[in-house]
Amino acid sequence: MKNKSFFTKSFYIFYVTFILLIVGAFYIFRTFDNTSSDIEKLTLQSNIVYISNIANNIAALINKKTDMQLMNTLQKSKALRESLQENLELFRTKRYRYIYVVQKIPRTEDFRFLLDGAKKEKSEFLEIFQPLNLQKWLGVYKTKEPCYFRHNDIKNLWLTYLQPIVQHNQVVAIIAIDFSLHEYNYMHHELSELSSSVKVFMSLLLFIFILVLILAFIDKKRVYLLQKQAKEIQHFNTTLQNKIDEEVEKNREKDKKILEQSRLAQMGEMLGMIAHQWRQPINAISATSITINMQAQMDILDAKSAISLAEKIEELTQHLSKTIDDFRDFFKPTKEQQNITYADLLASTLDIVGVSIQNKNITITTDIKSDVVFHTYVNELKQVLLNLIKNAEDVLEEKKITNAFIKIEAIENRLIVRDNGGGIPEDIIEKVFDPYFSTKTLNGTGLGLYMSKTIIENHCNGTLSVTNDADGAVFCIVLPQT
Amino acid sequence: MKLLFVLLIFFISVHADVYTQKLYETILGSIFKERPIPIFVSGEAKATLEKSTLFYIVKNCQESSVAVVGDDFTPKQECKNIPIFATTHRSYMRIEDAFGAFYWRKGRPQIYFRKRGLKMFHLNLPLDLQRFIDEK
């Protein structure tokens, strides 16, 4: 959104600049046109001022040297004519192409040459002459004022300046000065060169501007594409995250299922253990009841011994009941974390499995060098320990190890369970924590270690690892200290 | 830019040249009726007249309808019956029988006709050229 507004903003800036540039260009062209026509006017004026001075001087000179009868005077004296013509020649330059003095032939509209300041193609004295723009020439005779006019039809001439020679308030002749086009063309050439360079410059500027505009547009497009890509990536990432979450969720479901399965399996085992636990008290109850029976038949059952025997049975049934409670507690998943030490954990676990293990001739020893109190899921932890003990028991039983033992050590925050069952073969040690991995052909679900690892590492934030030592497998639980 | 300038100058001069040719064609073409007009030419005008398709230049004065002459021309016996048209002021003045002239003076075209010459050869001027007849 921010980017978008930025782009529209910059676009407006470009747009406005573009308009300004075009307006500026038009303004410059207009000003230039005005200026060039001004220059033309100024040049014309300065030329006219200059030439009127010259023409005045020439007129004065001619007046001084001649009298009223200009034509007659000149006709009489060839020398005077020549000296005056030399004077005219002096003024003739590149700029002033022709300078000559003509006189109107009375009663006609033709003129005749009196003096000609030309070297080449010189007219003859009194040669007849038909000027163009005749009215202007006749006009000078009427107004007695100098005049000038432009040419469009005469080769190489720009304009003509006419200066009357006035004697006794009468125009006796006209000094005609024809301006060469050379000057005019030169000026025009310079101006048009200037104008063309201005035009080139302006169009270059416009071109550059348009180029910048196009580049900006391309860049905008590029940035847009980049943004689009970034968005796509982001979208991809979120969908990826979603997928991951989904997978994780699925995994969790699977774990739940697995947990259920393993719990069922453990139930079966538990029943076995309960059976072990109960055998001895049930035997004792049976023996007591037999004793009561025998004493009653032999009639030696007195009240005192009857009470004592009943109390014994009572005590034994209490024990049975307690065992059931213990097992029930054991399989209740803990909703909340509770405080426990390794010592308590071991005591309550061995309460349950201790008897069944000892019945299998396996020595179980504990060594507790830890009084750390953990705040954790106690029942789950018990199940882990139970699993480890069960696995050890399984391997010891399967391999029929003599002097079989299980040693449980607690050091600080570590709980180590070792046995002398020969360890886990190196080629499968990597896989024992995988779900459904089991080497047991009968009754092996392969979920025990997988569940244990999940409980320790995912729920209790600890680690569960396995190594082999000289005697057998060594499982190590490390719990975080709070 | 320079090239354009040169072209402009060139155009103007070419234009003037074409103008000269056009003037010869209108003047002579309105007086002499045959097409093309056989003309005898001497002097500067030759180059211009050669380009025109209206004229057909003959070497001999007698075969022509009109002799268009410049300063170098001297009236000969065989041209006696041929009307003469001058192309310079001087030749026009010198050859008194010349019926007319056309030349440039101070960048202005100068056209003149003499009554005497026109009469002599029974030439009729169209109306728009009659104002160039000099009255003497």
Ligand SMILES: Nc1ncnc2c1ncn2[C@@H]1O[C@H](COP(=O)(O)OP(=O)(O)OP(=O)(O)O)[C@@H](O)[C@H]1O
């Ligand atoms: N203490 C041990 N010594 C040697 N091998 C062991 C030991 N503990 C586990 N194993 C090996 O690891 C495998 C996986 O154990 P796990 O507890 O995950 O499954 P299981 O014991 O086979 O099945 P279940 O636990 O359901 O009876 C066992 O099959 C066994 O080969």
Ligand SMILES: [Mg+2]
């Ligand atoms: Mg197991």
